[in-house]
Each structure stands twice: as C-alpha cells, then as structure tokens.
Amino acid sequence: MADREFGFETLALHAGQIPDRETGARAAPIYQTTSFVFDSADHAASLFNLQTFGNVYTRLSNPTTAMFEERMAALEGGRAAVATASGQAAEMVALLNICQAGDHIVSSSKLYGGTHTMFAVSFPKLGIESTLVDPDDPENFRRAIRPNTKAIFSETLGNPAINMVDLEAVGAIAREAGVPFVVDNTAASPYLCRPLRHGADVVVHSATKFIGGHGTTMGGVVVESGKFPWDNGKFPSMTQPSAGYHGVRFYETFGDFGFTMKARMEVLRVFGPSLAPFNAWLLLQGLETLPVRMERHCANALGVARFLGAHPKVAWVNYPGLADNRYHALTARYMPKGAGALLSFGIRGGYDAGVRFIEGLQFVSHLANIGDAKSLVIHPASTTHRQLSEADQVKAGVPPDMVRLSIGLETLDDILWDLDQALARA
Numbered sequence: 380m381a382d383r384e385f386g387f388e389t390l391a392l393h394a395g396q397i398p399d400r401e402t403g404a405r406a407a408p409i410y411q412t413t414s415f416v417f418d419s420a421d422h423a424a425s426l427f428n429l430q431t432f433g434n435v436y437t438r439l440s441n442p443t444t445a446m447f448e449e450r451m452a453a454l455e456g457g458r459a460a461v462a463t464a465s466g467q468a469a470e471m472v473a474l475l476n477i478c479q480a481g482d483h484i485v486s487s488s489k490l491y492g493g494t495h496t497m498f499a500v501s502f503p504k505l506g507i508e509s510t511l512v513d514p515d516d517p518e519n520f521r522r523a524i525r526p527n528t529k530a531i532f533s534e535t536l537g538n539p540a541i542n543m544v545d546l547e548a549v550g551a552i553a554r555e556a557g558v559p560f561v562v563d564n565t566a567a568s569p570y571l572c573r574p575l576r577h578g579a580d581v582v583v584h585s586a587t588k589f590i591g592g593h594g595t596t597m598g599g600v601v602v603e604s605g606k607f608p609w610d611n612g613k614f615p616s617m618t619q620p621s622a623g624y625h626g627v628r629f630y631e632t633f634g635d636f637g638f639t640m641k642a643r644m645e646v647l648r649v650f651g652p653s654l655a656p657f658n659a660w661l662l663l664q665g666l667e668t669l670p671v672r673m674e675r676h677c678a679n680a681l682g683v684a685r686f687l688g689a690h691p692k693v694a695w696v697n698y699p700g701l702a703d704n705r706y707h708a709l710t711a712r713y714m715p716k717g718a719g720a721l722l723s724f725g726i727r728g729g730y731d732a733g734v735r736f737i738e739g740l741q742f743v744s745h746l747a748n749i750g751d752a753k754s755l756v757i758h759p760a761s762t763t764h765r766q767l768s769e770a771d772q773v774k775a776g777v778p779p780d781m782v783r784l785s786i787g788l789e790t791l792d793d794i795l796w797d798l799d800q801a802l803a804r805a
C-alpha cells in the first residue's frame with residue numbers, strides 16, 4: 380500500500396495504527412505505563428544511544444502517543460511529530476528547540492492570549508525577545524527580521540481576531556531569511572488547511588480544540604515538514620554535538636526528522652510537558668471524525684453568519700466565509716473546504732447588551748474554549764479582556780460590543796433559535 384496516496388479521511392482513521400499484533404484489537408490500545416522493560420543490557424544501551432528506536436519512559440515516548448504523532452504527521456503532510464500536554468506546551472517545545480537567550484522571534488500580533496503572554500512576557504524572562512507585527516501586510520514580517528531572528532510565527536486563522544494570514548507570502552520571507560516559518564494551525568485544523576504545503580516549516584496545534592473535538596482533553600502537537608535546511612549556519616544547536624544528549628548531532632544523525640528528535644530528547648525529555656497516553660487515545664478518537672465534524676462546523680457557522688448579517692440587533696459580522704469579509708479571498712485560497720467554526724459579531728447596545736445576550740442563551744455555552752462539538756460563546760470585554768481599558772480592548776481587536784462564537788454541530792435551526800431569542804433579550 381506504500382505507493383498509494385491515501386485521502387484525508389482514510390488517513391484520519393488509519394495512519395499510524397494497524398490492528399494490534401498480539402491481541403487483534405482493532406481500536407488503538409492504551410499503553411497506560413510509565414516505563415518499558417529492556418530486552419537486555421545491550422538493548423538498553425543502544426536505546427539510550429538512540430541507535431535503536433524503542434520506548435524507555437513515557438515522558439519521552441509511548442506507543443499510544445506515537446500513533447497520535449504519526450497520524451498528525453500524516454494529516455499535516457509532514458515528516459514527523461511530537462505530542463505535548465497542551466497547545467501552549469507545543470509552542471514552547473517548538474520554539475525552545477531552536478531559540479535560546481539572545482535570540483529573537485518575529486510574530487503576528489494577532490495571537491491567542493496565552494501565546495501573546497508567552498512572547499511578550501515569559502520568553503523575555505528567558506532572554507528570547509519578540510517583535511509582534513500587524514500580519515495584514517506580510518512585508519511587516521520582513522521589516523522586523525534581525526540577524527538574531529530564529530523563527531517567524533503566525534496563526535493560520537487568528538483566534539480571537541479571525542484574521543487570515545497570507546501564508547505563502549510570509550513563508551517566502553522566512554525562506555529568504557533562512558529561518559523556519561512556524562504556524563499555529565489550531566483554528567483551521569489540518570482538514571481545512573495544511574500550512575506545510577503553503578510555505579510553513581513547522582506546524583503546532585492546540586489539539587484541545589478541533590482535533591479532540593469534544594471539549595474533553597488537553598493536548599498539543601508539533602509537526603515538522605522535514606524540508607528545512609537546519610545546516611544553513613543559523614542553527615548550531617541542530618548541527619553541533621548536543622551537550623544535553625550524548626553529543627548527538629541531531630540534524631546530521633536524523634536528517635529530515637532531526638528537529639523532532641531534538642524536540643523530543645532535549646526539550647520534552649528535560650522540561651517534561653508530555654502528553655498522557657489516555658489523552659493521546661482520546662485525541663485519536665477525535666481525529667477519526669475530524670473531516671465530518673469540520674464539514675458540519677463550517678456549514679453551521681456559515682448559516683449563523685448569514686443569519687446574524689441580516690439581524691437588526693447585529694451591527695457587524697466577522698466570518699471569512701462571507702463574500703464581503705476582508706479575509707474572504709485569502710481564506711478561500713488557503714481553506715477552500717470551508718472557513719471554519721469561529722465567528723464574531725458586534726451587538727447593538729455595546730457592553731451591556733453583550734452581557735444580557737450571553738445571559739439569555741439557553742444551550743450555547745458561555746465558556747473560554749473553541750472547537751467543541753457543542754456551540755460556545757464568549758464576550759471578551761466582560762471576561763478574557765476585562766482588565767483592559769476600552770481603548771486597549773479596541774487595540775487588541777476585541778471591542779466592547781464583540782461577541783465570539785465557536786459554532787458546534789447542533790441542528791442549525793436550533794442554534795439560530797437560541798441566538799435569536801437571546802438577541803431579543805439583549
């Protein structure tokens with residue numbers, strides 16, 4: 380079967396897993412074990428020398444987690460992947476793998492809140508500086524590059540701004556600068572967009588969202604393309620003997636999966652944000668239905684966007700699937716199968732109307748998450764961004780009247796009914 384290029388749906392069900400040889404189990408077994416018995420002293424030595432691939436300790440690798448990693452690599456069209464305990468951990472592992480004190484990252488300013496804090500507050504404490512740029516003009520990334528820049532970072536579809544970035548333009552700038560383009564593909568999912576085909580070198584996910592898909596499981600993953608030339612002189616830690624791991628030269632030894640091996644052996648192994656095997660299993664379950672869920676997420680979100688666009692209590696709607704949206708053309712190019720589940724709108728009556736709307740909803744749940752099978756809502760001005768002044772809220776792209784929705788898989792008419800009756804109370 381090796382020379383057949385399987386479709387996304389087939390890979391979502393089968394990549395990385397075959398029926399268990401010992402038991403015949405069709406579903407993925409959960410290897411709920413911390414450690415693995417060595418065959419012999421020689422076997423143990425060769426595992427530690429990375430001469431033999433195998434499992435030692437679940438902080439480094441685990442067979443259930445490996446199935447999730449291989450499936451994610453296949454779905455993103457990448458070479459290899461390493462799973463992490465959360466999306467935040469995926470970003471940390473990917474970036475600490477190539478950045479150290481004295482280095483610099485250029486990132487889109489339209490970021491998930493936790494990522495913004497990582498770049499603006501936490502990485503600077505480690506000596507890693509960032510410049511955040513408006514991603515609407517790709518040239519802004521080029522202008523911010525310095526000799527010590529080690530990565531360009533962006534989200535595919537920004538959360539919560541719901542902006543689309545011109546991946547190929549930014550990827551070309553990264554290539555010219557000799558640094559990897561790292562893309563957070565959480566809001567799109569690999570079903571809607573595969574950034575590695577559009578100039579990205581590394582993809583990270585919060586698997587907590589659409590990949591798990593049911594609001595049950597924290598997880599993350601880092602996928603590498605296998606194509607970045609880590610020996611271009613800018614990444615000595617990829618080419619020189621590793622002080623953290625037996626003098627291994629990761630790029631020379633492992634080539635097109637050297638980045639992943641280094642992330643696993645130098646970052647995951649040392650800092651420890653590993654995915655639990657049970658969570659890997661839940662994320663595998665999520666991946667099996669990712670294609671059908673994303674189709675319905677997109678169809679329902681488009682239905683909601685059209686409904687809100689025509690509603691007298693709604694001032695504006697931001698959904699890139701609408702033809703008049705400023706990101707429509709870019710989204711159609713990079714996400715041809717659908718514009719995703721996220722949309723935001725402005726409610727007439729501002730902050731107070733936003734609060735009354737949220738309180739009036741019946742089954743659309745008020746919480747801080749996206750990508751659940753259930754429809755979710757948040758009013759950033761009264762929750763995630765309430766510490767900011769009104770002026771700073773506007774600057775951050777979350778004005779007081781903005782409501783963000785993550786549209787789920789319920790019957791579309793029921794979602795519209797719930798939104799309509801809550802708008803009436805607002």
Ligand SMILES: *Cc1c(COP(=O)(O)O)cnc(C)c1O
Pocket residue numbers: 465466467468491493494534538563565566584585586587588597598599749
């Ligand atoms: C949620 C999210 C994260 C963080 O992921 P966790 O799994 O919550 O750690 C990072 N990026 C984006 C775009 C997200 O939506």
